[in-house]
Amino acid sequence: MGDSGTAASAAPKPVRGRNRRGEGARLRADIVAAAIELLDEAGDERAITLRSVARRVGIAAPSIYPHFPDQPAIMLAVVQQAFAELESRLRCAVEETSDDPRKRLYAVCNAYLEFSLSHPERYRTMFGGLWKPTLGDSSVTERDLTTLGKEAMQILIDALGGCVAAGCSTSADPVADAIALWLGLHGFAHQRAVSRVFPWPADTAERIITALAHLDT
Structure with a gap:
C-alpha cells in the first residue's frame, strides 16, 4: 500500500538506534503503538503504511519486516x-x-x-x-x-x-x-x-x- 501523505504520517521521530539483544519485543510494541497513534490522529486506516509507521517509530521501513511481514x-x-x-x-x-x-x-x-x-x-x-x-x-x-x-x-x-x-x-x-x-x-x-x-x-x-x-x- 502506498504512503497516504497525511499530516499524521509526516512527523517522524529521531532515528532509532539498533536494538540490543532482547529488545525486539519492545520494537514490535513500538510499531503497534505508532500505528494506533496514526489511526487515532487520521481516523483512517490508509494512514497506516509501512513507511508512515517506520517514520513515526524512527526506523527504516525494512526494520519492520522481522516483526510484521506486511501492512x-x-x-x-x-x-x-x-x-x-x-x-x-x-x-x-x-x-x-x-x-x-x-x-x-x-x-x-x-x-x-x-x-x-x-x-x-x-x-x-x-x-x-x-x-x-x-x-x-x-x-x-x-x-x-x-x-x-x-x-x-x-x-x-x-x-x-x-x-x-x-x-x-x-x-x-x-x-x-x-x-x-x-x-x-x-x-x-x-x-x-x-x-x-x-x-x-x-x-x-x-x-x-x-x-x-x-x-x-
Whole structure:
C-alpha cells in the first residue's frame, strides 16, 4: 500500500538506534503503538503504511519486516490490541459491580458503549472499517479473524447467563440472545457515531438492553 501523505504520517521521530539483544519485543510494541497513534490522529486506516509507521517509530521501513511481514499484519495487531482493551474494560465492569446480575449486565453493556465513544476510530476499524485483508494474499489467517472479540463476547454471554440463573431474564438461549444484544449495542454505537445530531432518548441503551436481554421490567 502506498504512503497516504497525511499530516499524521509526516512527523517522524529521531532515528532509532539498533536494538540490543532482547529488545525486539519492545520494537514490535513500538510499531503497534505508532500505528494506533496514526489511526487515532487520521481516523483512517490508509494512514497506516509501512513507511508512515517506520517514520513515526524512527526506523527504516525494512526494520519492520522481522516483526510484521506486511501492512495487514500491522493492522491485525492494532485490532487485536483494541479488542484486548475492550475486553479489559468489560472485565473491570464485572469486577467493579455488585453481585446483582442485572446491574452487572448493564455495567458490561455500558462499558462497551463507552469504549465505542472514547475510541471511535479504533472501534470503526474493529468492526468493518477499510481494513479487510484478503485471505491468501496477506499474512492474516482465517483463524486470526474468527477469534477477534471472542473473549469480549464470552463476557457478555456470562453476564446474560447470570441474569437467567438469577431469574431476572427469561432468555431461553443466552448465547443467541447475547449475540442479538451485541448487535443491538453495535447498531446503536454505529448510528450514534454517524448521526450525531439525532436526538437520541436518554434511555436508548437501557431500552436496547432490557428488550434484547429479555429482562423483567
